[in-house]
Amino acid sequence: MNFTLEHTCAGSRARAGVLATGHGEVRTPIFMPVGTAASVKGVFHRDLADEVRAQIILANTYHLYLRPGVEVLEEAGGVHRFSSWQGPVLTDSGGFQVFSLAGVRKITEEGCRFASHIDGSKHLFTPESVVDTQRSIGADVMMAFDECPPGDSPRDYAARSLDLTHRWLERCFGRFAATTPKYGHSQALFPIVQGCTYPDLRARSAEFVQQFGAEGYAIGGLAVGEPAPVMYEMIELVNGILPADKPRYLMGVGTPVNLLEAIDRGVDMFDCVMPTRNGRNGMLFTSEGVINIRNEKWRNDFSPIDPAGCCFVDTVYTKAYLRHLAISGEMLAAQIASLHNLAFYLRLVETAREKILDGTFPAWKEQTIQKLSRRL
RNA sequence: GUGGUCAUAGCUCAGUCGGUUAGAGCGUCGGAUUGUGGUUCCGAAGGUCGCGGGUUCGAGCCCCGUUUUCCACC
Numbered sequence: 494m495n496f497t498l499e500h501t502c503a504g505s506r507a508r509a510g511v512l513a514t515g516h517g518e519v520r521t522p523i524f525m526p527v528g529t530a531a532s533v534k535g536v537f538h539r540d541l542a543d544e545v546r547a548q549i550i551l552a553n554t555y556h557l558y559l560r561p562g563v564e565v566l567e568e569a570g571g572v573h574r575f576s577s578w579q580g581p582v583l584t585d586s587g588g589f590q591v592f593s594l595a596g597v598r599k600i601t602e603e604g605c606r607f608a609s610h611i612d613g614s615k616h617l618f619t620p621e622s623v624v625d626t627q628r629s630i631g632a633d634v635m636m637a638f639d640e641c642p643p644g645d646s647p648r649d650y651a652a653r654s655l656d657l658t659h660r661w662l663e664r665c666f667g668r669f670a671a672t673t674p675k676y677g678h679s680q681a682l683f684p685i686v687q688g689c690t691y692p693d694l695r696a697r698s699a700e701f702v703q704q705f706g707a708e709g710y711a712i713g714g715l716a717v718g719e720p721a722p723v724m725y726e727m728i729e730l731v732n733g734i735l736p737a738d739k740p741r742y743l744m745g746v747g748t749p750v751n752l753l754e755a756i757d758r759g760v761d762m763f764d765c766v767m768p769t770r771n772g773r774n775g776m777l778f779t780s781e782g783v784i785n786i787r788n789e790k791w792r793n794d795f796s797p798i799d800p801a802g803c804c805f806v807d808t809v810y811t812k813a814y815l816r817h818l819a820i821s822g823e824m825l826a827a828q829i830a831s832l833h834n835l836a837f838y839l840r841l842v843e844t845a846r847e848k849i850l851d852g853t854f855p856a857w858k859e860q861t862i863q864k865l866s867r868r869l
Numbered sequence: 870g871u872g873g874u875c876a877u878a879g880c881u882c883a884g885u886c887g888g889u890u891a892g893a894g895c896g897u898c899g900g901a902u903u904g905u906g907g908u909u910c911c912g913a914a915g916g917u918c919g920c921g922g923g924u925u926c927g928a929g930c931c932c933c934g935u936u937u938u939c940c941a942c943c
Binding site for chain 2: 527528529530534535551553556583585586587588589590593594610611636639641685711713714715716717742743744745746747748751764765766767769770771773774776785787788789820822824827
């Protein structure tokens, strides 16, 4: 994997770059649609590539480990062949899912024991097992196994958690160095900076994670309840310490406004469930602002979903029809909304990249944020 | 026709011994959702308790009449 920093922008820390992977190039800044179970819910790969113009998607070690399981993935020849998605794939390690989805869990020095959210069966994730599983999945970018403490963790808990995450990180890279890819393409391992909202912990973590010579870095544990300005401060602080010549991935973020603010502070990669999950529940991000398509006011609105939209559903379907589908619980509603929202997100970061390259990002950002914040 | 039975929110139903402002689920309307369980959570609107009389300090509840639902018998 190779990252080329193409351009930075005066009056901002925003960057444009190219991330070269074994499954093609990714132009940054980039948003990665979330495809938890090796599926971006409700969206065909064809549409993901042609309409959304996604360049890389995210899948989950936790989910794929539980279903279909490592054995099936290995027999299939990895997640690319299994799913037929031929672009790059990044897998989350399961650290976050173990803490947000699984049932009873116990964290020890060894790793984390947890109960499956599917059938309650007991499992153990360790830094080593999680690297092994991601080797079997064949992700282009693997993530380190971390603990994601609650956003309101007291300082002593945050500090202990961070030390554990750092010890786990050493073990992740130990296993990473001792193993090789299984399917002929290279795999990178990104460490994750933690530290909650404590500046000294964040700084310590951003220093610590650099000792492994990783090919990219992630910022985790944000957008977990803290105010947005605090999140921006943490991003600024961490990005001031991380190496400039490697990609930076802000995990799990965020709203369109969050993306622009983070890009402005030097973030290159994002993922978030918001465009798909919120889309399934009727929330649409459009060039005019945010709309809840279930609202009664769209009942007789036969205008296109988004006249300025960039994918086919935006002009083929009307708001009234999409509202009808959403209210009726039709699966097509979820498909249309997911496709639209993802296309909107990808167009947003694509435009941000253009503005960085031509040096007009700061002004464009301010003016775009005004529009994106509107509720229609 | 006779005897019984039912009627409470848009729908399906609770409602204690007759006692404060008649409740729930679903639906409707609005809000939330940030490394995804097509999830979950929060809030609001919505009632002449079939109708008309009566008893009582007080009736969704008791009595009479009437209409309606369903059942049995003729």
